[in-house]
Amino acid sequence: MNFQENLATMPSVEHLRGLDIYSQDDEVIHHIPAIAGKLGSLKVYHALAQQFDGELGIAAAERGLEWFAEHVADAEAHPGKHPNIDLLFRVKEENLKLKLIALEEEEA
Numbered sequence: 001m002n003f004q005e006n007l008a009t010m011p012s013v014e015h016l017r018g019l020d021i022y023s024q025d026d027e028v029i030h031h032i033p034a035i036a037g038k039l040g041s042l043k044v045y046h047a048l049a050q051q052f053d054g055e056l057g058i059a060a061a062e063r064g065l066e067w068f069a070e071h072v073a074d075a076e077a078h079p080g081k082h083p084n085i086d087l088l089f090r091v092k093e094e095n096l097k098l099k100l101i102a103l104e105e106e107e108a
Contacts, residue, residue, distance in 0.1 A: 003069045007040055010047040010067075015105055019045050021056065021087070022099040029098070030087055041084040044068060049100035056098040061091040 001009075013034060019042055021030040032042045044067050045056075052060040065072050065088050075085035091098065 001069065003040065003067070003071055006067045006069060007043050010043045011050065013039065013042050013046050016042065016046065016102050017105050018042065018103045019049070020101045020103060021045075022101060024097060026099075030083075032084060038084075045084070045100060046102055049102055052100075054100050056091055056096070056100050058092055058095060061088040064088045065092075 016034050018031055018033040020028045021032075023029045032038055032045055034042055044064055047067070048056060048060045048064050051063065056064075065085070068075070068082075068085050068088075071082060072085060075082035075089070079086060090096065
């Protein structure tokens with residue numbers, strides 16, 4: 001499946017304002033906001049958080065790369081162009097274990 005087909009199978013992120021990724025030292029090292037142009041990545045990372053109990057390790061990174069589908073080749077060819085994919089490469093290369101925390105919309 002391609003990226004758009006994969007996204008169609010994932011849970012909604014309409015209730016989120018973003019997602020934070022924490023290091024093993026409990027520091028936020030990456031943030032994905034709920035804004036246009038980032039919603040696909042937010043959806044992938046939110047689905048990873050649900051499937052892997054909030055942990056981003058090698059298995060979750062591999063799944064995320066499968067879900068990003070055709071964008072992975074572009075990310076490999078152009079490091080820095082796709083930071084959310086680059087992070088998955090880094091998790092695999094460095095055997096990182098990060099935490100994924102979805103940020104719920106605040107109620108009015």
